[in-house]
Amino acid sequence: MHRVLVIGASGQIGSELVDALVDAHGAANVVAGDLRAAATPSAVQFVTLDTLDAARLREVVAQHRIDHVYQLAALLSAVGEAAPLQTWTLNVNALLNVLELAREGRVARVFWPSSIAAFGPRSQRDDTPQATVMDPGTMYGVTKVAGERLCEYYFRRFGVDVRSVRYPGVLGSRTPPGGGTTDYAIEMFQAAKRGEPYRCFLGPDTRLPMIGMPDVLRATLELMEADAAQLGVHASYNLAASSFTPAELHAAIRRFAPGFEVTYAPDFRQAIADSWPRTIDDGEARSDWGWRPQFDFEGLVAHMWEAIPRDWPLPGSGS
Numbered sequence: 001m002h003r004v005l006v007i008g009a010s011g012q013i014g015s016e017l018v019d020a021l022v023d024a025h026g027a028a029n030v031v032a033g034d035l036r037a038a039a040t041p042s043a044v045q046f047v048t049l050d051t052l053d054a055a056r057l058r059e060v061v062a063q064h065r066i067d068h069v070y071q072l073a074a075l076l077s078a079v080g081e082a083a084p085l086q087t088w089t090l091n092v093n094a095l096l097n098v099l100e101l102a103r104e105g106r107v108a109r110v111f112w113p114s115s116i117a118a119f120g121p122r123s124q125r126d127d128t129p130q131a132t133v134m135d136p137g138t139m140y141g142v143t144k145v146a147g148e149r150l151c152e153y154y155f156r157r158f159g160v161d162v163r164s165v166r167y168p169g170v171l172g173s174r175t176p177p178g179g180g181t182t183d184y185a186i187e188m189f190q191a192a193k194r195g196e197p198y199r200c201f202l203g204p205d206t207r208l209p210m211i212g213m214p215d216v217l218r219a220t221l222e223l224m225e226a227d228a229a230q231l232g233v234h235a236s237y238n239l240a241a242s243s244f245t246p247a248e249l250h251a252a253i254r255r256f257a258p259g260f261e262v263t264y265a266p267d268f269r270q271a272i273a274d275s276w277p278r279t280i281d282d283g284e285a286r287s288d289w290g291w292r293p294q295f296d297f298e299g300l301v302a303h304m305w306e307a308i309p310r311d312w313p314l315p316g317s318g319s
């Protein structure tokens with residue numbers, strides 16, 4: 001049982017992570033922090049928090065006797081390209097503020113997600129290994145590589161217990177995605193559920209690593225509960241579930257919605273997707289802390305078809 005703070009708790013992942021943490025630690029031990037409250041309020045205590053305000057963050061941690069922090073606040077890949085400086089400031093300083101709290105001994109453990117966006121055009125794109133060239137072309141990817149280096153630095157230099165995975169594109173069904181290059185997959189489900197056609201912003205054969213929210217939540221909680229002595233990676237673990245293309249997803253959704261039509265009009269996000277891995281080698285997560293995805297591609301599609309509400313707003317803008 002821990003006292004946990006989720007920063008970025010109203011976002012696509014945070015809003016579902018809060019409920020998974022309530023199941024694990026009890027509602028009285030979970031605090032949700034964000035600039036804005038979630039559209040669907042959870043039973044936990046919400047605090048208005050700008051995590052760039054280090055003094056306010058310190059106050060929230062002390063007041064609620066927090067020992068584990070999940071730092072999710074970020075600007076994602078596609079929206080990040082519209083505001084690169086703001087993306088650097090938020091993504092890097094939000095992590096630094098939490099790492100500093102851990103260095104000062106005010107919190108015991110930190111979770112922070114990296115992304116497949118930390119890879120780039122010279123990274124190996126198939127079965128991308130844990131350690132390879134990392135030359136991201138987006139500011140979002142640059143902040144993820146910087147964040148990974150900071151996590152490893154704070155571990156080695158100060159003994160900070162910070163844990164991280166490189167999430168693939170995340171498919172959730174509670175909160176619409178926040179502006180990433182893999183959002184097309186969720187948007188495709190949204191359109192199909194509404195009985196509308198979908199114009200995809202990536203080409204039909206763009207293969208990307210993806211993961212369903214139940215696997216994201218399990219991976220996050222399992223890594224945070226793992227014995228520290230088992231963890232050999234102190235930057236960020238590769239994590240994989242399934243990889244698929246828009247055309248494969250379209251065909252799989254048509255089993256549930258036979259008339260569903262998709263057209264393709266690639267935009268600036270195509271170049272981002274083309275610089276990312278197609279498939280990921282997550283062997284170290286599997287051997288160090290026992291990671292296994294529950295959903296394969298077919299299972300994920302069936303789960304999402306059930307879970308996505310028919311009345312969700314259409315796109316919006318995750319990886």
Ligand SMILES: NC(=O)c1ccc[n+]([C@@H]2O[C@H](COP(=O)([O-])OP(=O)(O)OC[C@H]3O[C@@H](n4cnc5c(N)ncnc54)[C@H](O)[C@@H]3O)[C@@H](O)[C@H]2O)c1
Binds near residue numbers: 009014072076166182
């Ligand atoms: N969604 C994905 O597909 C995906 C893939 C890889 C990695 N990730 C990572 O997971 C994390 C969460 O992603 P998400 O999809 O839930 O993002 P999101 O954009 O849906 O949510 C981010 C949340 O952070 C909040 N926030 C922004 N600035 C803040 C500040 N200064 N103080 C407090 N809160 C602030 C926003 O209000 C928002 O609710 C991010 O670090 C992201 O890089 C996500």
